[in-house]
Every structure is written in structure tokens, then in C-alpha cells.
Amino acid sequence: MTKETAGMETRAWIWNGSIVPELTSLPLPELREHDVLVKIRAIGICATDLHIMKRSAIFAEPPYALGHEAAGEVIKVGGAVTRVRVGDRCTLDPSIGCGSCNACLSGDKHQCVRNREYGINQSGFWQEYVVIPENNLYILPESIGYDEASQCETIHVCLGGMDKVQLRGGERAIIIGDGPTGLFFARLCRLMGASHVTVAGSRKKRLELALAYGADEAFSIREKDALSVVEERSFDVVIEAVGKAETIQLAQKLVANKGRVLLFGLPEHKVEFDVMDLILREITCIGSANAPRVWPRVIELLASERISVAPMITDRFPYEQLDQAIACAFAGGQERIKVIVENNG
Ligand SMILES: [Zn+2]
Ligand SMILES: [Zn+2]
Structure with missing residues (x-):
């Protein structure tokens, strides 16, 4: 054979x-x-x-x-x-x-x-x-x-990230990035019981789709300074799905005291982080790449039409x-x- x-x-x-x-x-x-x-x-x-x-x-x-x-x-x-x-x-x-x-x-x-x-x-x-x-x-x-x-591969990396960040029902979440992964993250945050889901993105069609996928609000950080739209330190969970220095630093500004930042977007260069702020505000930063164990659940989410x-x-x-x-x-x-x-x- x-x-x-x-x-x-x-x-x-x-x-x-x-x-x-x-x-x-x-x-x-x-x-x-x-x-x-x-x-x-x-x-x-x-x-x-x-x-x-x-x-x-x-x-x-x-x-x-x-x-x-x-x-x-x-x-x-x-x-x-x-x-x-x-x-x-x-x-x-x-x-x-x-x-x-x-x-x-x-x-x-x-x-x-x-x-x-x-x-x-x-x-x-x-x-x-x-x-x-x-x-x-x-x-x-x-x-x-x-x-x-x-x-399925794209959804699997997002679901693996959600498992790592352990969003709990009633928590506030923001996703920075409106690419396919940002949109899947918005959907997953909604499915997992976030009390409020925000997407900070850059393109109109994607921001509209973010709302259709379950986000409560979506805005363009190209058009508006994020801090004029949402409050600093107001999110229990921040998901960074862009990978630029500015958006990673924005994630740190938006996360609440004792909150979690999921670092997911791949940066092209080294990025500076305010470590003193991390320590004093007890912020947890979580890196996430692949997640081999989640594949059967990805198929379930698609088959049940919980995600399209x-x-x-x-x-x-x-x-x-x-x-x-x-x-x-x-x-x-x-x-x-x-x-x-x-x-x-
Ligand atoms: Zn990919
Ligand atoms: Zn091995």
C-alpha cells in the first residue's frame, strides 16, 4: 500500500x-x-x-x-x-x-x-x-x-486565543483589528457571554460586519482617536489582532486594572511595553499562536451555525x-x- x-x-x-x-x-x-x-x-x-x-x-x-x-x-x-x-x-x-x-x-x-x-x-x-x-x-x-x-484554521487560532484569555460571562471586551480574525474574535466574545463587545478597526465594510457578528459597537481608529470613543482602562479583556506598535500600546491603555490582554497580531518589529504599568495594575499579557486541541469544536461551531x-x-x-x-x-x-x-x- x-x-x-x-x-x-x-x-x-x-x-x-x-x-x-x-x-x-x-x-x-x-x-x-x-x-x-x-x-x-x-x-x-x-x-x-x-x-x-x-x-x-x-x-x-x-x-x-x-x-x-x-x-x-x-x-x-x-x-x-x-x-x-x-x-x-x-x-x-x-x-x-x-x-x-x-x-x-x-x-x-x-x-x-x-x-x-x-x-x-x-x-x-x-x-x-x-x-x-x-x-x-x-x-x-x-x-x-x-x-x-x-x-477552520483561522477560527481555530481565534478559539485557541479565547481558551487562553478565559473570558467570563459579563465581562467587557474590545477587539483591536477588523480583519477575519478580529471579526471571528468579536463573534466568539459574543457567544461566550461578554456583556459588551467593541471592535476598533479601520474599514467600513468590516465594521458593519462586526456589528452583524455580534459586536455592540464598532468604530474606525483611522478616523477617530480610540480614547475619544471608549474609556481608558475600561475593558476586562483586550484582544490585539493587528500587530502594530500603536495598537499594542493602545491595548495596554484600554485594559482595566487586573485585566487580560491577548496578544495575537504578529508585529514586524520589537514593540515597547510599559512594564511598570503592567506590574502596578496587575495586567496579564497572554501570547497565542496555534491551538491543536480546539479543531473538533471549530467544526461544531460551523456545523451548528453559531459562526458563519x-x-x-x-x-x-x-x-x-x-x-x-x-x-x-x-x-x-x-x-x-x-x-x-x-x-x-
Ligand atoms: Zn492564516
Ligand atoms: Zn514533539
Whole structure:
């Protein structure tokens, strides 16, 4: 049953160090006992992809295929695979641990010193086909489309952040940032019982969607100084989902005494923090990246329609035009939220 992919090739969009990917073909790796061959059906273009392409992320060296948000269809399974079958529709967890260290055995494979991630530091889901361990797949119910399911990875990082910050019913929360993660955070804060949810963002369409997702108020920090709209030190929970020095420092100003700041947006440079203020006001700062344990709950949230992705998808491209999808994401604009690449062939 092994080596069933030997000699097979896949089309792949490769990041070669510039901001324009190139379509080429790559040999597929061997299908080992616990591996699955997946045809990628939908890919989400993420701000992290753009960060990597602009060389503003420290962890990436070209060339390889980016892409860490995807859903697809099982095409072949290795001899020892038991959880999934040919034809299953799945979402893909891009994170791989060694499987035997303390971090991996505790369910924290993203903190394994040998952790690898598809599309971050090894070839990812901008390929037409990928070989991936079966334990990285989560089966989708029919009700969840591939396009929506490509966003399970995005929702998973947000849900993992919520688990870490432990928002309690009746607490006041503010999310700084109105990208897809900022909007998902707003939704999750509402679902988890925040008494008041504020979104401080920058673009009209996203701020409108924040209200539809359950925020009580949403305003643009491009147009208004945040402190003219909301009170300093008035939020039990502040979620920073931008990653700029100004917004991280704003998070510190907005958090209440003894409050928690979830640091989630990736900064491109080192950021100064007022440590004296942290100590005297007993503020807790929590970093959050991945969260391998939350995937089954992400599927539950989508299947139960507690969270919907569709309103966020503003642009769609076929696989053959992934380069145009990237150009579209780079172009940004008032109306654009999430760019999805689909392969229906
Ligand atoms: Zn992402
Ligand atoms: Zn490990």
C-alpha cells in the first residue's frame, strides 16, 4: 500500500521570494502508512502569507508553496489509515509535531521543538494535491462547504486565543483589528457571554460586519482617536489582532486594572511595553499562536451555525489564478475581507 504516490506530480504555486508566486509542478512525497493524499478544494489567503511574501516574517526562506488554510477531498489513504476514507471531505490542520516529546504528548504539538507547519516552514496548501498524516484531517459534515471549511484554521487560532484569555460571562471586551480574525474574535466574545463587545478597526465594510457578528459597537481608529470613543482602562479583556506598535500600546491603555490582554497580531518589529504599568495594575499579557486541541469544536461551531464564514468571503478565484488572488489580497481596499481560491475541477 505504500509508495502509491511514487512518480506522481502535483501542480503547485511556489513562493520564490517575490510577491508574485509561480505555477510549476512538484513530485509528490511517498504515501506512508499513516498518510493520506488530499486534493485541495479551497484555500484561504491569509495576512500571514502576505507577511511571508513581503519578507517581513522571520521564519520563512523560499522557495516553497505557501498556504496553511485549506479544505479538500481524500483521494488515497495509506495502509494503516483508519480515521478517514477515500471521498471524505476534510479540513486540514497544518501543524506537525514529532509525536513523542512532552509538548506533543500533552496536546501542544505547536510548541514541539521539531514542529513543522504546512505553508509556513514546509511546502503547504498552494499545491493541488498534498500528502498529509491522517491525524491532521478533520472530517466535515455535508452542510459545511469547502470554502467555509478553509477558514477552520483561522477560527481555530481565534478559539485557541479565547481558551487562553478565559473570558467570563459579563465581562467587557474590545477587539483591536477588523480583519477575519478580529471579526471571528468579536463573534466568539459574543457567544461566550461578554456583556459588551467593541471592535476598533479601520474599514467600513468590516465594521458593519462586526456589528452583524455580534459586536455592540464598532468604530474606525483611522478616523477617530480610540480614547475619544471608549474609556481608558475600561475593558476586562483586550484582544490585539493587528500587530502594530500603536495598537499594542493602545491595548495596554484600554485594559482595566487586573485585566487580560491577548496578544495575537504578529508585529514586524520589537514593540515597547510599559512594564511598570503592567506590574502596578496587575495586567496579564497572554501570547497565542496555534491551538491543536480546539479543531473538533471549530467544526461544531460551523456545523451548528453559531459562526458563519460566508459573509466574510468577498473574492473568489480559480486555482489557475492563485497569483491574481494574491495580487487582490495585496491590493486590499475598503470592500475586501477574505480572498478564497477554489479548485472545482
Ligand atoms: Zn492564516
Ligand atoms: Zn514533539
